[in-house]
Amino acid sequence: MVAESTTVGAVRGPLEGVRPAFDLIARHRVLFTILFLVVLPWLAPYKALAVNILIFGLFAMGFNLVYGYAGMLSFGHAALFGLGAYGCGVPIAKFGFPWYVALPLGIIIATTAGVIIGWFATRSRGIYFAMVTLALSQVVYYVVYQSIWLTGGEDGLRGVSVPSISVFGIAELNLLDPTTKYYLILIIVAFALWIFSRILGSPFGAILEGLRENERRAAACGYDVNRTRWFAFILSSVFSGLAGALYAIHLSVVPIETLHYFTSAVVLMMTLLGGMGTFFGPFVGALVYLLLQDVVSVITVHWQLVVGCLFVLLILFFPRGIWGSLMHWLRI
Amino acid sequence: MSTAPVIATEGVGKRFGGFRALNNVTVAFYPGRLTSIIGPNGAGKSTFFNVLSGAFPPSEGKVLFEGRDITGTPQHVFPHLGIAKSFQITNLFPQLTALENVRLAAQALKSRFDIWTKRETLTELKEKAEELLDRVGLSKRRNDLAANLAHGEQRSLEIAVALASDPKVLLLDEPTAGMSPEEARAMMDLILKLNEQCTVILVEHRMKLVMGISDRIIVLHHGQLLAEGTPDEIRNHDEVRRVYLGQSV
């Protein structure tokens, strides 16, 4: 930590050359992230993995708003993601809705859950928040699990098939082609990224920073802490819900596991791995996590052991995550 | 000097479990005045300050602002009413710059849920923050992190943050805490200047500092109102002298 120096940015020798580059990245973070994501399919071992990175990166970004920026540890984001998935999948699979109705529907349902869960959760502080979000998201899991007639219960939702998208009746885009699917989803994610960046750069974004720094001071300045946290949670659920809806379309099924609290832990892990409170971190985290999972699952079936060890190692030695540590070293 | 009090308490008491910190304190503060609240350690000054500034509600009694009952109003409403406070133990946003600390405080009255506008376009907030930093003498340190400021500078920043809401009433909890005598004198000069714009209520445990600048002094002892009056009246008050026996006044 910088102690004596009051000038921001005294840089260590070897990294000095790279710093201007990262400064540029930080200032044009949306553009940089989109550029990276455009190139991703050609870097990833296979296209479906790239799509997963895209979707989980978005999910982690939504989560990051609540945890990294607002400082609230939620263990219930699986509910938002899962409800986005089911909320989009069920209309398509069971009622034959077109995708452009089902997708917004998924977001709306996830956001509604975010309003309710967020209200209950923000009535509690600190540790309670994690516990309440966990418990409430398990309620969602349980209800969906039981509603076999609607959701398929334990077997998951099948038949969310969107084979193609017609653009204004002119062109027909084949979603069965992984590359087309990737870039279509990327357009939506890019749009979401832009909005997310606007939020962070807005007056509300500044309040979140202040809240994370010193809640009491923020209240004394005139900010309604609970309302602000609730609003942040709701915003977060929009992004996480969108990610879920895209997930349903991507997989054509919705596994019940998307709602289990292990999924909440996964998105938490990704955010930690990448670097909480950074813009690009969630995508880095999603990429590393999914790649690792891919590699490890070939070697052993005990992926969860690796996840557990990863968690422990991260927390003990590397809490800033990959991108976060990089950003931190470059600032000093 | 108008006749109606700007902020007042009626029969305010506060219990913490079995411990009674305040008992039946009825006091009125008039606009434009600089009032100091003094008393020996444990007199209940901080508790009274906290009730007055909205940190927690009293167990009994009422807090009135411009005639309206504001008892139990949550903390975050106070700046919107026109009551601002600074904390006894420095309470800033440590990893934000001095400028951002004040700007964020100023923002609270303008925009709380705006998620679209770009922050930089709200130039009037930045200008206000610059002006306030200048008033407390921190212009040179505007881009430094609050955590990296010297203690005295942090206390000044606390004041700038409190001023950001254009308060009618400024509540300061031991603003000179931890300061050297020169710094404390400079702070008192600043507070006197601020008094030209707003009512100031000050909690201090160093009597000497406040005698020279206060219009009125309130003395608390064991959670109760011991005496109230001008500095001269307090200086010559028998009870006060007894309580402060051994301390030079």
Place this chain on the structure above:
Amino acid sequence: MTLDLFLLQLFTGLALGSIYVLVALGLSLIFGLLTIVNFAHGQFFMLGAYVGAFTLGFTGNFWLSLIVVPIVVGGIGMLCERFLVRPLYGRGIDYPLLLTYGLGLILLELVRIFAGTQGVPFSTPRFLAGAVDLHFFFFPKYRLFLIVATAVILLALWLLLEKTSYGLIIRAGARDQEIVQVLGVDIGRVWLIVFGIGVAIAGVAGVLAAPIRGVFPEMGVPVLVEAFVVTVVGGMGSLLGAVIAGLLVGVTFSFTSFFYPEMATLSMFVLMALVLVFRPRGLFGRAGVLG
């Protein structure tokens, strides 16, 4: 509803609640002193069941299992505290929580690796099988034993905390750690032991629950959620709250499953939601304890 039926449901609820009480108690104890939410608590519950099952398998002696479990599970807990959790003190309230979650995953998977994924059998000991005539109704002997065993453990814990000097240190440490350290007490040792006791109780809950719930690797997963619900209802850090809330949740579940079975699992969440609306700090929680 007749009196007989009412009492039967009540006692069933108390038996169920006993397990909740033990798990929540351990959680609250650990939180009260160490300010850590142990996300691995459900896995220590599961460990207790496995240790008990293996001890029972080797020795055939149920009582021996009940003694071995808290020692072994407590020991494992102390190792975890000393080497994994301890380094995180002072780093912020989230870190130990996250670490214990990772720890839980490791424990779960290790059990899967070493003990298989199918689970192991654990039958009710013969002398506790069958039902006992409680005049109003017949009640399974084992469930009655559960209630009694829990009461005994509560009594032992109460004696430890209220009547021994060590208990005094624990209670004082929960109130003000600095003073305790100034008085020359090795607070690290206290943390170690409290963490050990906390998870040991969870382990005992696991072996006690084994004949009813079965023993399989995933058995601890829902337990974490149940423990959280009970703790939110009772108030974090409050031992009395853990007891009252645990029994309350158990009884609520029991009665709900009689009248409206599909809602039974949801009933505890409804209870939690009500508490959050009307008394967010929990029935016995201290105001502002987490503010």
